Amino acid sequence: MTLPQPPGPDRPDDGPAAHGRLNPLTGLVLAGAAVVVCLAWASWAVWLAVLGAALAAASRGRILSRVAAAASVVVVPFALWALAIHGLFFPEGRTVLAELGPARVTTEGLVYAALFVLRTATLVVVMLAFSLWVDVATLRVALVRRGVPAQLGYVLASALGLAAHVSARLVRIREAQEARGLVVRRGIVGRVVAARLQVVPLVLQLVDEAGERATALEARGSSLRGRRTFYVEEPDSRLQRSARWFLAVASLAVVASVVVPAILGIFGSAG
Amino acid sequence: MSHPLTSHPLTVDAPGRSPLRITLTVLGALAVVATYAFLIVSQPADVVNGPTAASALVALTGYGLAMVFLFVGILPTLPTTTLALIPVALVLNIVLGQFVGTTLVPIYLDSIGTVLVGFLAGPAAGAATGLLSTLVWSFFNPTVLPFAAGAAAIGALAGLTARLGLVRRFYVLPLAGIVTGLIAALIAAPVAVAVFGGTATGATGAVIAVFRAAGDSLADSVTKGAIISDLSDKLVTFVVAAALAYALPRRSTQRFPFVRKHRVLAGAKSTARGTDGEAAPAA
Structure with a gap:
């Protein structure tokens, strides 16, 4: 859909108000660079430094408690299972600390588990700090403005918006079914029947709505090609643009410095 | 357009499959295969050293490139109905996946939405849904991101299953689910080893621990654990997704050109027009 370009809102806001505020793409590139650093340098010191930086950034963005809560939901079960699998059952381990039947607690297994937990925790905190900080609407606009298919932006924004409402819908459906006499019986069969009575209406409702939404999207020219006009402010500055380019090129160079020798090594050993 | 009174079409078809888009899709599939081959060939025999730089970075770079190629090749060609x-499929994946993930059952049920889209809209749409589902879910749980290629393969294979008419043949559908599960497990296992050191949560983690206790290598234990979980998971997922597709009203399923063209669902013969309001037999 090609419309006349208004002087301001369609382009990133480069004015004085934009200074001091991060563009979502700057946040994305920062998070991506941190992930590359964590993966390229397999060292606990690097992971601790990146973890500290991510937590400091989350604190500065006033999302530290949300990041900590969301990260703990992912990292705590991961850490417990890592300790259970590698801490108790690590046949490659030589330094046995304790033996409990078939389980052997070894130093090597505990170190292995701790290293993977630390790296995973760092990656999770970095990525959650970005996803909880970013405004999805602004990110969508920033991506589509730079040539990312508009469909990707629609799906991202729509799915994240829909996810927030589905649990409330499930509650309403369950209440409606309970009003019709649904009783969740004990045992797997009772639970499956109860789940079916809640999931099937939810799916029917969502698919039906998707059909109506498709008609509305078509009527608004969503599948037409051409430039879009956005009225969402996207803060940006020359400094941020330079920093993004620098970080992106540096990250690519680091990735290439690790990936290319690894691939050449495979070919070399095959030859 | 030939009608003299038609001034301007209100809707347009999605852009067709140009040679460029087909090339990008093929490149995406090749990137998946090449990355997988690298991870298998470079798998270390000894895991004591802990995380290494190359394998995790190659996995994320290779599958990341594949994701970009597949997005650019597939997304713009999808019709608006698909x-x-x-987004509905993504939400179903997340809601059902998070529910089952908290139970001690060795299945995930985190791809019912992806399989449903594959059944209704075809392999390309299924692959795109798998990729997007992983991308959106990573906003809540970033550990799923490295498994994007497996999710795309599940969606593509679900679409292929529907294309081959197996959703009409209920007795073959579980077999299609098992084959999909096997392929998904083989794709996911090297990633789980390279990026997460073979750690899995829930019942899959317990299965891996059992094999490790028996003295198996980490790669073998993770592969066996993934196969056990994925075979049963995809079998259930395919059957449930097919049941949901049959539970949908015909006016909903017949909106999809793929369903009409390939007569995906059993029952009265599909036609391109005039089936609104006829309910399909409930599953």
């Missing part, structure tokens, strides 16, 4: 369904 595009509007994808």
Whole structure:
């Protein structure tokens, strides 16, 4: 859909108000660079430094408690299972600390588990700090403005918006079914029947709505090609643009410095 | 357009499959295969050293490139009906996946939405849904991101299953689910080893621990654990997704050109027009 370009809102806001505020793409590139650093340098010191930086950034963005809560939901079960699998059952381990039947607690297994937990925790905190900080609407606009298919932006924004409402819908459906006499019986069969009575209406409702939404999207020219006009402010500055380019090129160079020798090594050993 | 009174079409078809888009899709599939081959060939025999730089970075770079190629190759070609369904599929994946993930059952049920889109809209839409589902879910749980290629393969294979008419043949559908599960497990296992050191949570983690206790290598234990979980998971997922597809009213399923063209669902013969309001037999 090609419309006349208004002087301001369609382009990133480069004015004085934009200074001091991060563009979502700057946040994305920062998070991506941190992930590359964590993966390229397999060292606990690097992971601790990146973890500290991510937590400091989350604190500065006033999302530290949300990041900590969301990260703990992912990292705590991961850490417990890592300790259970590698801490108790690590046949490659030589330094046995304790033996409990078939389980052997070894130093090597505990170190292995701790290293993977630390790296995973760092990656999770970095990525959650970005996803909880970013405004999805602004990110969508920033991506589509730079040539990312508009469909990707629609799906991202729509799915994240829909996810927030589905649990409330499930509650309403369950209440409606309970009003019709649904009783969740004990045992797997009772639970499956109860789940079916809640999931099937939810799916029917969502698919039906998707059909109506498709008609509305078509009527608004969503599948037409051409430039879009956005009225969402996207803060940006020359400094941020330079920093993004620098970080992106540096990250690519680091990735290439690790990936290319690894691939050449495979070919070399095959030859 | 030939009608003299038609001034301007209100809707347009999605852009067709140009040679460029087909090339990008093929490149995406090749990137998946090449990355997988690298991870298998470079798998270390000894895991004591802990995380290494190359394998995790190659996995994320290779599958990341594949994701970009597949997005650019597939997304713009999807019709709006399919595009509007994808967020619904993503939400179903997340809601059901998070529910089952908290139970001690060795299945995930985190791809029912992806398989449903594959059944209704075809392999390309299924692959795109798998990729997007992983991308959106990573906003809540970033550990799923490295498994994007497996999710795309599940969606593509679900679409292929529907294309081959196996959703009409209920007795073959579980077999299609098992084959999909096997392929998904083989794709996911090297990633789980390279990126997460073979750690899995829930019942899959317990299965891996059992094999490790028996003295198996980490790669073998993770592969066996993934196969056990994925075979049963995809079998259940395919059957449930097919049941949901049959539970949908015909006016909903017949909106999808793929369903009409390939007569995906059993029952009265599909036609391109005039089936609104006829309910399909409930599953």
